[in-house]
Amino acid sequence: MSRYIATRAIRGANALVTEAERMFGKAMADKGPETPVAFPNTAYYLPLIFGMTGQQIETVGQLGPVLQQARALLHPIPAPNHWTPYLGETLDSGMATLLAAEVIEALRFVYDLQPEPMAGFHLAGGTSFTSPDLGNGDSTGNGHDGHLNGPIDDIQLRTWGIQLVDGRMPGFAAIVGAAKSNEVAVKIVRELQRRNILTFLSGNVNGRSIIHQLHEEGVELGYDTYTVPFGTDTLSAIYALGFAVRSALTFGGMKGGMSREILMYNKERVFAFVLALGEVDDLKYAAAAGAINFGFPVIADTVIPEILPTGVTTYEHVVSMPFNEIAGADDLERAELLVQKCIEVRGVKVKVANVPVPVPYGSAFEGEVVRKSDMRVEFGGKYSRCFEYLHMVDLDALTDGKIEVVGPNFDDIEAQGHMDMGIVVEVAGRGMQKDFEPVLERQIHYFVNGASGIQHIGQRDIAWIRISTAAADKGFNLEHFGKILHARLHADFGAIVDKVQVTIYTEPDKVQDWLAKAREAYDYRNKRLADLTDDAVNEFYSCTLCQSFAPDHVCIVSPERLGLCGAYNWLDCKASFSINPTGPNQPIKLGSQLDGTKGYWTGINDYAERASHGKVGEVSMYSIMENPMTACGCFECIVMLIPETNGVMVVNREDTSMTPAGMTFSTLAGMAGGGMQTPGVMGVGKFYLVSPKFISADGGFKRVVWMSSVLKETMADEFKLVAEREGDPDLLDRIADERSVTTVEELLAWLEEHNHPALVMDPIF
């Protein structure tokens, strides 16, 4: 701190704690001590308070001790002369500010003042499944309108988990205030999006917030665009720190009250920073002092005192970059340099592929939705056919970078019209293998989605692509799909791919010809995958990608058990190893088999012991009851034993409803994550559910007595095959879900009534 900042931060902290006490007193009188307080969809209570104090706040009355603790952390402002030290005191006052801010936001929920109402505002995505028909698509009125986002829920945190840990999402920016102009506001956010940095918006300067600025400029804000509007006051920035606390609780295996560990985890692993735009007032200084406790530096675009020595943060604590003094040709360039500086100060590692397209490009645009009304043209979907096919050819047969459009472009298609298209990608490289074709092909979804204004859904011959009017107006055309694929395949898979050539077919005959070839290849791959069983290989792969977040967790990926995040199967890991031989995916020689049923191998045990730093001595590949595999925090589903039923339930991360275990997904996730081995609880990828090796040691899929309905529906075809494989074609109908059953008693009754096989199976333990 400097004395100036200490003075203002401590003054702000004192004022805010006093305000929180006043509001608390009012709420106690208005609502009473037993009135519940909670943030929506989180198992971590009021997360900052839970993390820092261990207190599980559920009622208004419980906020009293929190405010006492906040008050005890306050200090007098430094004397004008002959002062005593103030750094530790300011950091403590900053923490008091955060506690008080979370108390205030919680009380605002009680008064229905959060999420902050904003007329005419539409959130780009909330928590819902990623199918265009479920929530994100053209439908409205699903809770996305008329208000800002408020705190991030656990589901979204876990959904982003894999991206946060694998570096695709290198960090987060908490922007507080308002930019110098709307133009600058948009540029700053675009620069952050381009780098896939998650951005949280809050605060205002004299009533005007960056949220207003972006809204006026038509920038989509919400989960889908990685740019989340918390609220237009400074207090809502507390949600960013609640998110930070939960990342330590969710992925770091920490418990509430482990304040120092949580803060150090954030300093070392969560690359976040605060960007203060516009004049900084007492409360902003106070909140910034709170953020510095997390190791998050503060960068301002105005003149404020700088604190350049390091220590509490990894690099500088507070950096002032007066906007007019930034050496850029114009405000846009200055905005770009400002963002660059932020990244440098926090030491964020950013990988940016330079993709030559006329629209902004980055992972932040992956979730962007193109509504029908904003659409220029679509390929696939209800009215047309679209497919994509990647295959390898000889090195000599390709011209790298050659992109050809065979057939008409979409110029002659009417607005909101459709046409058929086939994207054929040919790759060649000395390290390329036929097995990697589907691995690379599946990336087309992410690569194409990265372009702003382009939406990609599905894969293979059910791909569905939309181009927005805005993107088309900027000059985006079919050739650019080729440009994107060429650039990204080189950037991400340069180790195995030397040449990339892309042909886009719209000529109907050609589309049909290539579709036939593609389908032949899909068939071949399906058979190859079916033959690829655990018994057919002599090595599995490790995945320690998440160790940056969950240091003791290690995934073992086998052909019949994909990673729990759903993002890495055995072939992906194999390709990843070829690309980066010292990376997070390493082949594990199985060694000798100790138990074929439960799935024990000497090689796997030795590896788990070493990679988990001695925390996990044995791993059973096929059992939930004995030494189950651990999880980080980004699992797609949780499988959990329901002892009374002799079976297990499966809840997926998008399901926020109550389960028969008496806990929601979020609460259960606390038991399943953090690299702990808990018999009876396991985080898994959803495609593991349909594997023949799914808890095969414990009786397999027939043990599933309850399953979230959304899971049942979205994977209906796959489950149908499983039911047939298990010799009980009606099995799926015997499995309960949250629509009919939310307690163990109801579940037992249901199982009896539907004659579920688990009831007559051998005891599970």
Next chain:
Amino acid sequence: MMAKEKKTPEQLSIDPAAQEMLIRAEQIGVGTAFTRAENMAPCNIGGAGMCCKLCGMGPCRLTKEGQTGVCGATIDTIQARNFIRAIAAGSAAHSDHGRDMAFTLKAVANGEAEGYYIRDVAKLRTVAAHYDIPIEGRAPEEIANDLADLYLAQFGQQRGEVAPLKRAPAKRQKLWRDTKVVPRGIDREVVEALHRTHIGDDQDPEHILQHAVRTALADGWGGSMIATDVADILFGTPAPLLGQANLGVLKQDMVNVIVHGHEPTLSEMIVAASQTPEIIEYAKAAGAKGVNLAGICCTANEILMRQGVPAAGNFLQQELAILTGAVEAMVVDVQCIMQALVGLATNFHTKIITTSPKVKIKGATHIEFDEHKALTIAKQILREAIDNYKNRGDIQIPDVREDLVPGFSHEYINYMLGGSYRASFRPLNDAIISGRIRGVAAIVGCNNPRSQHDYLHTHVTSELLKQDVLVVQTGCGAIASAKLGLLLGEAGLDKVGPGLREICETVGIPPVLHMGSCVDNTRILTVLTQMVEEGGLGDDIDQVPAVGLAPEWMSEKALAIGTYCVASGAYVMFGGSSPISGMPDKVEDSDIVLRYISEGWEELYGGKLEFIDDPDEMIARTLAHIDKKRAELGLPEYDPQRFGRSGDARMRELEALPLAERQAALYGTPGK
């Protein structure tokens, strides 16, 4: 040889308050240590360590080439023996202080100490946990009783290792074991030092000096550390507060009581007693506004660090305080109390009150202190002082005082660098690693009238600050800097180099951190250990870019401190003359021991002890050593040009602008 000219007050001290009192002494016609030093030429043979008076066959003065003592003792053996005896006395003084603290803790734990209680339960638990004393679910008194027993046992322990030693860096502990200098019991090492130096015992200088190290370690990682721990537990771990220093803290209209010496047990109780209504009323009844307490020497530091009670001055100001004529009583306990006080006091109304069962001075009033009746005795002493107020004659209190911010315990330093949640030494280590702080100097020790009072301390300190060296101080050195205003946050802005300025401004600290009394030098050992454990500055204390300095040393305790710091890995320089300098220009090899404690010890312990009389040479060597250690750690070369940009200055300029201009300048000025 020319007749020696009498020194002026300005030559005797740089402190204007001291100068004023020296003039008054001359006017009244009384002597002080300053004038006695002028009249007492130091014995050049004893001063060089060349005189042996250990037995009745001597004293033997070895002034000629090849001469030995009657018993055949060579010059190096004699010097080593003289040296270890001084260290033994210093260790004994500190450790006996520690023993009394442990006894007090035992009495408090058993409810037998009137007026005392355990103020810092957190520290009690932390310290007890070092020794695996169970703490969970136990009352503080139970823990304290166990800790007191453990600490008391350290003094008479015969075998094994003294317990606090395990708080040193692991590598250092191993080094001590390998070099066989681990103290077994505190008293045992002092006794053995005396035994070995009896006529006809240990006569191998290196072997004697090996035990000197063991005896000193029994002080630093034994008795002294115990003293600091217990003082913190009983009276509170210091944290910064505002205090004052120099003779100007004495009050014209109050009963002035000066506490002088070293132990906090009695002085803390006098502080408490002076605030009771009963004593305040008693003082008012005597016509005074109240009781004004002030300290001298390390008693001052003890109550200044914890209670903010002002310091009237350092060692050489004890007589000067009496010369004000405004001191009703000077209450003394142990160590560094001049016998001259009693004679001097007869010229005024001041009562010299001795209190320790170990210390009586002929002519002084003796009111023996007993921790079991501490508050009662403290009140009795204060009443004596108040009763004496009416006898006050002509007074002259120099109008010289300076504010200071003391209170830098290692616990607070840890807190101040990160707050309750992120406390650590990381920012300090980072500052050294980056080069904002070039290195650290611990400038400690006494006053010595053989050099200009306070000059060496403050000159060396001021110059090092300009070189971005962070200074920590204890003892009389700290008071010297305090009087010059170096212990204020403001000094961190305008009396330091650019990098150190940034650190001072960031943390809000003075550039000189006052860490306590001379027994509290163990806090510095703890800080160094924690810096090592934090990482980035090597894995042992000898790798840290740090130096220990005692520019105005005079006591045997200083030699013990210097030696345990060397054994802990520090480069230590003493100012003034060496007690074992020898006369190498006259007697060949009469400086073997002097060289051995530098080169020989450095080889063994990584630290070395040297005596440098030129302060500028001391500064040069300090910087050279720091730069050498930086280079060995692979740290960037010190370059002040790289730092100094951050801070409030620009913001203050902006805030000074009229509102409209300020708004315009908020986003900065292009091209700036």
